[in-house]
Amino acid sequence: MIFLLQEEIDDYEKFSQWFNNDAVPQIEAAGGRVLVQGVELENENMLHLVMESPDQETVGAFMADEQFTADRIAAGVHVETTQVTFLKG
Numbered sequence: 001m002i003f004l005l006q007e008e009i010d011d012y013e014k015f016s017q018w019f020n021n022d023a024v025p026q027i028e029a030a031g032g033r034v035l036v037q038g039v040e041l042e043n044e045n046m047l048h049l050v051m052e053s054p055d056q057e058t059v060g061a062f063m064a065d066e067q068f069t070a071d072r073i074a075a076g077v078h079v080e081t082t083q084v085t086f087l088k089g
Contacts, residue, residue, distance in 0.1 A: 031054040
Protein backbone atom coordinates (compact mmCIF):
# COMPACT_ATOMS: atom_id res chain seq x y z
CA MET A 1 0.00 0.00 0.00
CA ILE A 2 1.41 3.39 -1.03
CA PHE A 3 0.71 6.50 1.00
CA LEU A 4 1.63 10.17 1.09
CA LEU A 5 2.51 11.76 4.42
CA GLN A 6 2.65 15.55 4.68
CA GLU A 7 3.53 17.55 7.78
CA GLU A 8 5.23 20.70 8.97
CA ILE A 9 8.72 20.43 10.44
CA ASP A 10 11.16 22.87 12.02
CA ASP A 11 14.35 21.88 10.22
CA TYR A 12 14.79 19.40 7.38
CA GLU A 13 18.37 18.46 8.27
CA LYS A 14 17.43 17.72 11.89
CA PHE A 15 14.40 15.72 10.77
CA SER A 16 16.40 13.80 8.14
CA GLN A 17 19.09 12.84 10.63
CA TRP A 18 16.50 11.31 12.98
CA PHE A 19 14.31 9.85 10.25
CA ASN A 20 17.04 8.20 8.19
CA ASN A 21 19.03 6.89 11.18
CA ASP A 22 16.25 5.88 13.58
CA ALA A 23 12.84 5.77 11.94
CA VAL A 24 13.68 4.14 8.59
CA PRO A 25 15.09 0.98 10.21
CA GLN A 26 11.88 0.66 12.27
CA ILE A 27 9.76 1.21 9.16
CA GLU A 28 11.74 -1.36 7.18
CA ALA A 29 11.50 -3.88 10.04
CA ALA A 30 7.70 -3.52 9.83
CA GLY A 31 7.78 -4.27 6.09
CA GLY A 32 7.65 -0.65 4.91
CA ARG A 33 9.80 1.36 2.57
CA VAL A 34 10.48 5.05 1.94
CA LEU A 35 10.08 5.87 -1.77
CA VAL A 36 10.46 9.67 -1.79
CA GLN A 37 11.50 12.12 0.92
CA GLY A 38 11.70 15.89 0.52
CA VAL A 39 10.47 19.36 1.32
CA GLU A 40 8.78 21.93 -0.89
CA LEU A 41 10.96 24.33 -2.87
CA GLU A 42 8.92 27.30 -1.71
CA ASN A 43 8.45 26.10 1.89
CA GLU A 44 11.27 24.05 3.40
CA ASN A 45 9.15 23.47 6.50
CA MET A 46 6.60 21.37 4.59
CA LEU A 47 7.72 17.76 4.43
CA HIS A 48 6.42 15.20 1.94
CA LEU A 49 7.07 11.47 2.25
CA VAL A 50 5.85 8.85 -0.20
CA MET A 51 6.06 5.48 1.48
CA GLU A 52 5.03 1.89 1.08
CA SER A 53 3.48 -0.14 3.89
CA PRO A 54 2.04 -3.65 4.13
CA ASP A 55 -1.35 -2.18 5.10
CA GLN A 56 -3.18 0.76 6.69
CA GLU A 57 -3.07 -0.91 10.11
CA THR A 58 0.74 -0.83 10.14
CA VAL A 59 0.72 2.90 9.40
CA GLY A 60 -1.91 3.45 12.08
CA ALA A 61 0.15 1.54 14.63
CA PHE A 62 3.18 3.75 13.96
CA MET A 63 1.12 6.94 14.17
CA ALA A 64 -0.51 5.82 17.45
CA ASP A 65 2.75 4.72 19.12
CA GLU A 66 3.53 7.14 21.97
CA GLN A 67 7.33 6.72 21.76
CA PHE A 68 7.36 7.15 17.97
CA THR A 69 5.26 10.31 18.38
CA ALA A 70 7.61 11.65 21.07
CA ASP A 71 10.58 10.94 18.79
CA ARG A 72 8.88 12.76 15.91
CA ILE A 73 8.23 15.79 18.12
CA ALA A 74 11.86 15.77 19.29
CA ALA A 75 12.91 15.75 15.61
CA GLY A 76 10.89 18.93 15.03
CA VAL A 77 7.68 17.50 13.58
CA HIS A 78 4.50 19.46 14.24
CA VAL A 79 2.41 16.32 14.71
CA GLU A 80 -0.87 18.24 14.71
CA THR A 81 -0.26 19.08 11.03
CA THR A 82 0.26 15.48 9.88
CA GLN A 83 -1.87 14.36 6.96
CA VAL A 84 -1.77 10.80 5.65
CA THR A 85 -3.34 10.01 2.28
CA PHE A 86 -3.55 6.41 1.10
CA LEU A 87 -3.12 6.11 -2.65
CA LYS A 88 -4.77 3.71 -5.03
CA GLY A 89 -2.44 2.48 -7.74
